[in-house]
Amino acid sequence: MVIEKQGTLELNREIIVNVLLPVAWLNHLNSEHFDPDALWNRVHGDVTLLRELVDVFAAEVPGMLARIEKAIKHGSPSNLEKASHKIKGSMLQFSAHRAANIALKLEQSGRIGSMAGTGNLFQKLRQEISELEQALRAMVRDGAPQ
Amino acid sequence: MSTLVMDSRQTELLRVLLVEDNALDAKFITGLLRLPTATLQCQHVTRLAEALRHLERNHPDVILLDLNLEDSAGYQTFYRIRQAASLAAILVLSGSDDEELAIKTVREGAQDYLVKGTFDGRLLLRSIRYAIERKRSEEALRQSEATVRAIFENSLEGIVIFADDGTCLEANAAAGALVNLSRNELIGCRLCDFCEKGFEQVWAELNASESGRGQFWAHLKDGSRRLVDYCFTANVLPGQHLAMLRDITEQQDMEEQLRDSQKMEAVGRLAGGVAHDFNNILGIISGHAELLESSASSPAERGRAEKIISATEKAASLTRQLLAFGRKQVMSLKLLDLATVLEGLSSMVDCLVGAEVQISIQAAKNVGLVRADQSQMEQVIMNLTANAREAMPEGGTLTITIDRYESSTDQPELPPGDYARLSVSDTGGGMSQEVQSRIFEPFFTTKKTGSGLGLSTVYGIVKQSGGYITVTSEAQRGSTFSVYLPLVCGRDLNPAPSELQKRSHVPGHETIMVVDNEEDLRNASCEYLESCGYRVLSAGDGKEAIDICDRHSGPISLLISDIVMPKLSGRGLVDHVRKTRPSTNVLIISGYADDAVWRHGIALDPVCFLQKPFTFQALSAKIRAILDKEN
Numbered sequence: 210m211v212i213e214k215q216g217t218l219e220l221n222r223e224i225i226v227n228v229l230l231p232v233a234w235l236n237h238l239n240s241e242h243f244d245p246d247a248l249w250n251r252v253h254g255d256v257t258l259l260r261e262l263v264d265v266f267a268a269e270v271p272g273m274l275a276r277i278e279k280a281i282k283h284g285s286p287s288n289l290e291k292a293s294h295k296i297k298g299s300m301l302q303f304s305a306h307r308a309a310n311i312a313l314k315l316e317q318s319g320r321i322g323s324m325a326g327t328g329n330l331f332q333k334l335r336q337e338i339s340e341l342e343q344a345l346r347a348m349v350r351d352g353a354p355q
Numbered sequence: 356m357s358t359l360v361m362d363s364r365q366t367e368l369l370r371v372l373l374v375e376d377n378a379l380d381a382k383f384i385t386g387l388l389r390l391p392t393a394t395l396q397c398q399h400v401t402r403l404a405e406a407l408r409h410l411e412r413n414h415p416d417v418i419l420l421d422l423n424l425e426d427s428a429g430y431q432t433f434y435r436i437r438q439a440a441s442l443a444a445i446l447v448l449s450g451s452d453d454e455e456l457a458i459k460t461v462r463e464g465a466q467d468y469l470v471k472g473t474f475d476g477r478l479l480l481r482s483i484r485y486a487i488e489r490k491r492s493e494e495a496l497r498q499s500e501a502t503v504r505a506i507f508e509n510s511l512e513g514i515v516i517f518a519d520d521g522t523c524l525e526a527n528a529a530a531g532a533l534v535n536l537s538r539n540e541l542i543g544c545r546l547c548d549f550c551e552k553g554f555e556q557v558w559a560e561l562n563a564s565e566s567g568r569g570q571f572w573a574h575l576k577d578g579s580r581r582l583v584d585y586c587f588t589a590n591v592l593p594g595q596h597l598a599m600l601r602d603i604t605e606q607q608d609m610e611e612q613l614r615d616s617q618k619m620e621a622v623g624r625l626a627g628g629v630a631h632d633f634n635n636i637l638g639i640i641s642g643h644a645e646l647l648e649s650s651a652s653s654p655a656e657r658g659r660a661e662k663i664i665s666a667t668e669k670a671a672s673l674t675r676q677l678l679a680f681g682r683k684q685v686m687s688l689k690l691l692d693l694a695t696v697l698e699g700l701s702s703m704v705d706c707l708v709g710a711e712v713q714i715s716i717q718a719a720k721n722v723g724l725v726r727a728d729q730s731q732m733e734q735v736i737m738n739l740t741a742n743a744r745e746a747m748p749e750g751g752t753l754t755i756t757i758d759r760y761e762s763s764t765d766q767p768e769l770p771p772g773d774y775a776r777l778s779v780s781d782t783g784g785g786m787s788q789e790v791q792s793r794i795f796e797p798f799f800t801t802k803k804t805g806s807g808l809g810l811s812t813v814y815g816i817v818k819q820s821g822g823y824i825t826v827t828s829e830a831q832r833g834s835t836f837s838v839y840l841p842l843v844c845g846r847d848l849n850p851a852p853s854e855l856q857k858r859s860h861v862p863g864h865e866t867i868m869v870v871d872n873e874e875d876l877r878n879a880s881c882e883y884l885e886s887c888g889y890r891v892l893s894a895g896d897g898k899e900a901i902d903i904c905d906r907h908s909g910p911i912s913l914l915i916s917d918i919v920m921p922k923l924s925g926r927g928l929v930d931h932v933r934k935t936r937p938s939t940n941v942l943i944i945s946g947y948a949d950d951a952v953w954r955h956g957i958a959l960d961p962v963c964f965l966q967k968p969f970t971f972q973a974l975s976a977k978i979r980a981i982l983d984k985e986n
Contacts, residue, residue, distance in 0.1 A: 302471050
């Protein structure tokens with residue numbers, strides 16, 4: 210009886226994480242990898258500001274990723290939720306929607322206490338962020354996106 | 356903590372506190388706000404505890420708040436910040452598009468909720484400015500509401516908001532007190548429940564008009580009623596009407612009492628005026644009766660003359676009471692024996708009390724003399740007697756006692772010393788403690804027709820005389836008012852009546868001028884004085900008197916003059932005589948009491964005044980007192 214209830218709870222969590230919440234975020238998190246135009250507009254074409262932001266990005270993001278990795282490694286959903294929430298906000302600021310979407314999934318996993326699949330999601334996130342950093346450095350180097 | 360000051364063309368420097376533990380997001384937000392149009396002084400903290408410490412010393416205009424910090428998360432973060440910075444606008448910046456949380460924080464006081472990544476610098480700056488303006492408006496509204504609420508709750512006037520049908524929607528405590536209800540009991544009641552029949556029509560007319568004023572009688576559950584003055588304003592909010600209510604029952608009672616006292620004052624003036632004229636007439640009757648008596652050829656004639664004199668004395672006593680009632684007398688201190696004063700009033704006391712009340716007078720002899728005004732003492736006795744009589748509508752015993760009292764205890768209401776005590780007791784229903792505590796207040800009365808001035812006048816006279824008054828009362832046993840006047844030693848300012856009597860037949864030889872426009876009285880006085888051996892000069896007014904005075908070559912020892920006379924008043928005459936004949940003594944005679952004499956501007960030793968009507972014996976004694984004193 211108890212096992213049955215737990216199974217139902219797990220199913221509900223899966224539905225929430227994989228179906229309902231992603232739909233709720235569709236307005237902000239589309240499947241696009243990165244929207245440089247949106248970021249450019251957001252900083253009002255200020256390359257100096259963008260350079261400063263990329264520098265802080267480079268300095269801060271590795272630590273943020275490390276906290277997520279550590280939470281997954283230690284099986285700490287609450288720390289996973291907090292750390293993922295933080296990096297999600299930063300990715301949103303940079304209009305990096307796909308990275309933000311992955312961070313959201315990690316955050317939701319942490320919130321419902323499910324660590325299943327978080328390792329893969331983290332690897333995807335690290336990859337997305339690596340590509341994002343390269344794109345950001347290109348923007349700083351080349352100026353406004355074509 | 357880091358500080359960033361941004362330039363702007365805006366004149367107002369906005370103080371911003373950024374609470375964000377993500378260095379990248381903090382950099383992003385401060386970077387976005389690096390706009391030419393922004394004049395911001397931005398402080399950045401990363402933890403809730405740090406933010407709370409900052410808010411203890413600083414007062415930012417706006418707080419940009421990330422809810423999820425190292426030491427706090429979600430709504431709790433907002434709650435703590437809002438508690439610590441009630442005057443600051445709060446703009447929540449979140450990575451969560453959590454609508455429920457957004458609604459909750461905005462409902463609880465956040466000015467806005469922005470999701471990270473959805474705003475640029477311009478939008479953020481605009482949101483900050485709008486948030487500050489909204490917060491300031493809210494604060495102004497809150498303060499305004501607090502002020503109005505304080506006025507509403509503390510107003511001494513009743514304030515009620517009524518619905519269209521007269522149901523009380525909101526009320527303050529004063530409104531409840533007006534109808535002996537608590538505020539909560541009043542809410543839900545209908546105005547017409549307290550009003551007389553027919554008020555529904557008034558209410559309908561008020562509703563139809565924009566505003567109105569008026570009065571109505573509110574009928575209370577305990578059967579009493581209050582006169583209420585109202586000021587009505589319709590539709591202060593749609594379907595809600597404001598009424599300001601004031602209980603004017605006591606005010607109206609006071610006005611009625613004032614009108615009554617003014618009426619009494621007018622009656623008093625009339626009585627005083629009548630008494631003056633009456634005194635002159637009595638003087639004529641009394642004077643001629645005395646002449647008849649002195650020239651009577653048989654005991655029967657003398658007896659008749661004595662009857663006339665006796666009757667005029669009684670009539671004169673009545674006019675003295677009329678003058679006292681009219682308060683025409685100012686304080687004229689004399690050494691008095693209270694028992695003698697009471698004895699002179701006994702017939703008045705009998706008249707005042709009536710047949711259904713038994714009177715007991717116990718006046719000890721040789722109590723001693725007090726320094727007081729006789730007419731005022733008479734008024735004290737009459738007022739206390741009237742008061743005691745009123746306390747016994749079904750009859751009873753009224754006791755007036757005069758005795759000597761020695762106070763040895765150092766009590767404030769009666770310091771140590773020897774006193775003449777006048778006590779007036781009744782066997783009525785007695786008074787409550789509350790009534791006793793207010794009994795001497797002007798206009799306080801327990802009677803339906805009382806002016807409320809009787810006992811306050813007594814109190815004033817006793818205090819003016821340096822005395823004390825106490826009251827004791829017991830339910831169903833009655834009340835006693837006791838007046839204590841300090842006993843004094845010393846010579847009387849006026850010779851005692853017996854002395855006057857004794858000296859009245861002393862013959863004279865000096866020259867006396869008698870001036871009075873009452874011819875009959877003047878002639879009788881002259882005839883009497885001549886019979887005593889005086890040389891008499893007679894004049895009908897002040898001008899004639901001056902002519903005679905100036906022509907007369909010999910000395911004039913005494914000028915006896917009335918005050919109110921045609922052509923030239925007594926004042927003008929006295930001034931002239933004092934200038935031209937400084938050695939001439941002056942004796943003023945008047946149908947008015949002595950305060951009227953003062954009002955005519957003559958500074959006079961009390962010994963030099965004789966009130967009409969007077970007996971020739973009293974006149975003769977007064978003359979000798981003046982002339983012999985000089986010698």
